[in-house]
Amino acid sequence: MIRNPYMPQEAEILKIFQETDINYTFRLKTDLKVKSGQFLEVSIPRIGEAPISVSDFGDGYLDLTIRKVGRVTQALHNLQPGDKFFIRGPYGNGFPIDKLKDRRLIVAAGGTGLAPVKSLINQYYNDSLEIKSLQLLAGFKSPGDILFSSELEKWSKKFPVEITVDRGSENWKGRVGLVTKLVADLDISEVENTMVIVVGPPLMMKFTTQEFVKKKISIGNIYLSFERKMSCGIGKCGHCKIDDTYVCLEGPVFEYSKAIQLLD
Amino acid sequence: MGYKIYREKFADLFHELRASYEIYAPVTKKDKGMYSDTDLITYDKVESFTEIVFDKKTFFSPKEIVFPIRQTLFYFTEDSVLEPTKLEKDIVIFARACDINSFRSLDAIFLQNGPYEDPYYKKLRQRVKFILLPCDGFENCYCACLGTNITDNYSAYVDVRDDAVYCKVKDAYWKGLWSKYGEESEVEPRYVSKNENTFEIPQKINNSIFEHQMWSEYTNRCTGCGRCTVVCPTCTCFTVHDIRYDDNSKYGERRRVWASCQIDGFTEMAGGHGYRHKQGERTRFRVLHKISDFKKRFGFQMCVGCGRCEDACQEYISLKNCIHKISEIMAEEEKV
Ligand SMILES: Cc1cc2nc3c(=O)[nH]c(=O)nc-3n(C[C@H](O)[C@H](O)[C@H](O)COP(=O)(O)OP(=O)(O)OC[C@H]3O[C@@H](n4cnc5c(N)ncnc54)[C@H](O)[C@@H]3O)c2cc1C
Numbered sequence A: 001m002i003r004n005p006y007m008p009q010e011a012e013i014l015k016i017f018q019e020t021d022i023n024y025t026f027r028l029k030t031d032l033k034v035k036s037g038q039f040l041e042v043s044i045p046r047i048g049e050a051p052i053s054v055s056d057f058g059d060g061y062l063d064l065t066i067r068k069v070g071r072v073t074q075a076l077h078n079l080q081p082g083d084k085f086f087i088r089g090p091y092g093n094g095f096p097i098d099k100l101k102d103r104r105l106i107v108a109a110g111g112t113g114l115a116p117v118k119s120l121i122n123q124y125y126n127d128s129l130e131i132k133s134l135q136l137l138a139g140f141k142s143p144g145d146i147l148f149s150s151e152l153e154k155w156s157k158k159f160p161v162e163i164t165v166d167r168g169s170e171n172w173k174g175r176v177g178l179v180t181k182l183v184a185d186l187d188i189s190e191v192e193n194t195m196v197i198v199v200g201p202p203l204m205m206k207f208t209t210q211e212f213v214k215k216k217i218s219i220g221n222i223y224l225s226f227e228r229k230m231s232c233g234i235g236k237c238g239h240c241k242i243d244d245t246y247v248c249l250e251g252p253v254f255e256y257s258k259a260i261q262l263l264d
Numbered sequence B: 001m002g003y004k005i006y007r008e009k010f011a012d013l014f015h016e017l018r019a020s021y022e023i024y025a026p027v028t029k030k031d032k033g034m035y036s037d038t039d040l041i042t043y044d045k046v047e048s049f050t051e052i053v054f055d056k057k058t059f060f061s062p063k064e065i066v067f068p069i070r071q072t073l074f075y076f077t078e079d080s081v082l083e084p085t086k087l088e089k090d091i092v093i094f095a096r097a098c099d100i101n102s103f104r105s106l107d108a109i110f111l112q113n114g115p116y117e118d119p120y121y122k123k124l125r126q127r128v129k130f131i132l133l134p135c136d137g138f139e140n141c142y143c144a145c146l147g148t149n150i151t152d153n154y155s156a157y158v159d160v161r162d163d164a165v166y167c168k169v170k171d172a173y174w175k176g177l178w179s180k181y182g183e184e185s186e187v188e189p190r191y192v193s194k195n196e197n198t199f200e201i202p203q204k205i206n207n208s209i210f211e212h213q214m215w216s217e218y219t220n221r222c223t224g225c226g227r228c229t230v231v232c233p234t235c236t237c238f239t240v241h242d243i244r245y246d247d248n249s250k251y252g253e254r255r256r257v258w259a260s261c262q263i264d265g266f267t268e269m270a271g272g273h274g275y276r277h278k279q280g281e282r283t284r285f286r287v288l289h290k291i292s293d294f295k296k297r298f299g300f301q302m303c304v305g306c307g308r309c310e311d312a313c314q315e316y317i318s319l320k321n322c323i324h325k326i327s328e329i330m331a332e333e334e335k336v
């Protein structure tokens, strides 16, 4: 009997952290070995399956930060610690850790795009990522949409963290404007030695990347994480295909020089 | 080894074959055609040799036999996830060279693409033996332009002429059966060597084609019905859905269902964001997959030139005309 790659494994919810009104982080008990930037297919029998990025991981657990938008994500949000749901994976390539080594890294994240890079940032925070420096630029719709607030707070004590929101509120004292503006205002030293990761909604990625290019960052030094409709995660269903590339197999992380060749 | 077998004898041979195999072949379904009062020629399980239609192209391809329109991946009970276990007989498919060649494309996606083999496909596929049919070509075909007019991948070849059936048997396991009913004879498969439609498949397609105005014509003509992908022998896209049974909501299934890049929702994600909203863009995506993208990945063309997409299109959109147009545009670019 050949192994069935569609067969999901049951995993128990250890903890649930509320991030915002509609984003919750689920900590699962599992020994699955994952890399930053990879994703799982998450499912609830009789409801459905959805691709979700691994937002963090450690000994015996991994985190998924899930936004409530439809059938599966809604059903997941009804679960409690001790309940179980199904996972299979990990899938995708993840971030190119070897290419980041000893470089300066700038991460630009939009909204839930912060989830797939969170584990990478935490590795740096915990001194287990060998890079020279890290700077985080994060944009959210409004102050109420800010993810991982306590981590952002913690990180900002160790390295530069800039947060901006599209729309402020009465109590918001921080920046208002798009992530692209944060990039425009950057003063990047050692341009050749700087690597960039951009993750977020399609338009945010497009304009943010262009802004970095204006800053003379080489297109070979910029990485993007793509989001596409996916129905299998293993190169069979065809939904994620662009040109001769399958986002679930060769991505979701692409070097920008490759990404600009991938025309929809 | 070649054989000549009289029709009545071949019916007996067929009967014996049917005891060990499920046999699929082109058949006629009365009044089920695309237009009123027309018959549908399609693949189906056959019980007798006389049901088989030897002189017409099927509307649907044989891919359904190994990649069902709707396929259960798992059965869910209250606390378990079960794989379907039904064991069936081996399968024999009567097919022309183009259709046998289309299985190479199916194999590439289901067995080679990515790190895993698709177990549902493999289970059906490994049971398949082909009986090759001769072909003289049909309307809208262009297999010879793609080299899919010939194949070596068959267990036997069967050519029904007048009162006898001329066969060639390659599968050692079948030689005994054939020699029991027929007399030895020189038989070689008959293939199409030149189609009515002959043109060059472009070797290299530049990204400039993405912006070309040629696609706007398809935005105007294509209605996005998806028939072209349904009848295509090499389209393999699917979507996975879960269902719960109406009579007991604790039970249900995870299924895959054929999907089409021509139909709304193929790329749509949560939040309503999607790609390729215009039908022209979807046509471009389909056409380039068939004659370029797939080849870059697997080294051979996905399209087998059967022309079914054109046969099925109610707007008379022709893949061969589209390919021809791309060739001209690329040749024009070369000159500049
Ligand atoms: C690689 C990858 C990583 C991801 N990582 C994360 C992550 O870390 N966290 C996270 O929250 N999400 C992530 N996503 C997105 C997540 O997969 C989707 O939000 C999820 O699939 C939604 O599933 P659902 O069943 O809840 O929603 P569905 O019920 O499928 O749909 C949700 C909404 O989307 C719209 N929609 C969906 N399909 C269609 C359609 N066919 N036609 C029209 N509208 C449609 C509808 O408005 C619907 O209300 C990731 C996606 C990918 C590809």
Ligand code: FES
Pocket: A229, A230, A231, A232, A233, A234, A235, A236, A237, A238, A239, A240, A241, A246, A247, A248, A249
């Ligand atoms: S998600 Fe199915 S092929 Fe990539």
